Amino acid sequence: MERNPMRRQLAIMRQSLFDQGHVDEQFVQLEELQDDANPNFVEEVVTLYYRDSARIILNIEQALERKPFDFRKLDAYMHQFKGSSSSIGAKKVKAESTLFREYCKSGNGEGCMRSFQQLKKEYATLRKKLGAYFQLARQAGPVETASRPK
Amino acid sequence: MVMAASETKFHVLAVDDTLIDRKLIEKLLKTSSYQVTAVDSGTKALEFLGLNNNDHHDVEVNLIITDYCMPGMTGYDLLRKIKESSSFKDIPVVTMSSDNIPSRINRCLEDGAEEFFLKPVQLSDVNKLRPHLMKRRTQTNVNKRKSMDEIVSPDRARARYNELEVK
Numbered sequence: 001m002e003r004n005p006m007r008r009q010l011a012i013m014r015q016s017l018f019d020q021g022h023v024d025e026q027f028v029q030l031e032e033l034q035d036d037a038n039p040n041f042v043e044e045v046v047t048l049y050y051r052d053s054a055r056i057i058l059n060i061e062q063a064l065e066r067k068p069f070d071f072r073k074l075d076a077y078m079h080q081f082k083g084s085s086s087s088i089g090a091k092k093v094k095a096e097s098t099l100f101r102e103y104c105k106s107g108n109g110e111g112c113m114r115s116f117q118q119l120k121k122e123y124a125t126l127r128k129k130l131g132a133y134f135q136l137a138r139q140a141g142p143v144e145t146a147s148r149p150k
Numbered sequence: 151m152v153m154a155a156s157e158t159k160f161h162v163l164a165v166d167d168t169l170i171d172r173k174l175i176e177k178l179l180k181t182s183s184y185q186v187t188a189v190d191s192g193t194k195a196l197e198f199l200g201l202n203n204n205d206h207h208d209v210e211v212n213l214i215i216t217d218y219c220m221p222g223m224t225g226y227d228l229l230r231k232i233k234e235s236s237s238f239k240d241i242p243v244v245t246m247s248s249d250n251i252p253s254r255i256n257r258c259l260e261d262g263a264e265e266f267f268l269k270p271v272q273l274s275d276v277n278k279l280r281p282h283l284m285k286r287r288t289q290t291n292v293n294k295r296k297s298m299d300e301i302v303s304p305d306r307a308r309a310r311y312n313e314l315e316v317k
Contacts, residue, residue, distance in 0.1 A: 026270050026272075029270070029272050029273070030174075032273070033174075033177045033178065033181055033273075035181075038177065041177065044173075045170060045173060045174065048169055048170045048173060049170055052168075052169065052170060079219075079248075080168070082248070083168065083171070083248045083269065084168060084170050084171075086248060086269065086270055087168075087170050087171055087174055087269065087270045088170070089270075
């Protein structure tokens with residue numbers, strides 16, 4: 001149980017990320033890799049993800065402006081996006097990318113556009129929530145880990 | 151069996167065209183006490199291996215872990231090139247992919263990959279690498295020990311004889 005109020009708030013925020021389905025087990029895996037040598041590992045990986053995602057989203061937007069849709073190309077872009085979303089545990093975003101890919105495979109242009117709008121929404125929400133979370137984490141300071149019995 | 155203090159860390163060569171996944175696999179491997187070199191293509195992986203052979207065998211690669219889907223040379227192409235090379239064919243290779251395609255997985259395993267990991271790769275996957283590395287190191291040590299025994303034996307025999315006399 002966290003005695004420090006900031007740490008408590010952080011724990012609540014973290015739990016809600018999971019409860020609301022924004023992140024999954026993979027996010028925990030990232031947290032477990034964070035250590036004294038890499039105290040900001042999770043945030044670093046997520047920052048790389050944002051950079052990568054910005055590029056891919058732009059590519060998809062441009063591809064969706066060209067008619068007829070190149071579904072193969074759209075699918076390839078989304079395959080990349082799904083991969084990196086999966087690597088950071090971005091659950092909702094990953095689910096939406098899967099849906100987009102299914103629309104690509106069935107050549108459903110309308111479906112792709114709808115799905116892409118939804119995906120951008122989910123992605124924006126994730127960024128907002130993670131942004132607030134990491135900001136509080138930085139303010140709260142490093143966690144004192146219990147020393148393991150030798 | 152006691153590990154000699156001079157026993158060096160295993161060196162893993164990681165190949166992935168995605169920066170995030172490279173960072174992840176590097177951290178996973180370092181957390182498991184492996185020395186890591188990460189490159190972003192099969193071509194660079196082959197260059198790295200090739201360079202070592204010309205360079206007084208200073209850096210040894212004990213295992214290669216590669217993504218499957220990469221532009222240019224796929225992980226499968228890399229696997230084939232390594233298994234077809236007389237210098238590198240004994241290096242264990244592990245392939246990874248975010249796609250769960252049984253025919254792809256089987257093809258890699260049949261053509262020499264020790265394991266196939268589904269992404270995202272986790273610590274539990276990386277733990278599966280050790281037996282493949284230990285098997286090779288044990289084999290190398292057995293060969294080393296055999297040749298050492300041949301040198302040491304006469305002295306050992308003498309020590310035993312001396313003990314008997316003291317008694």
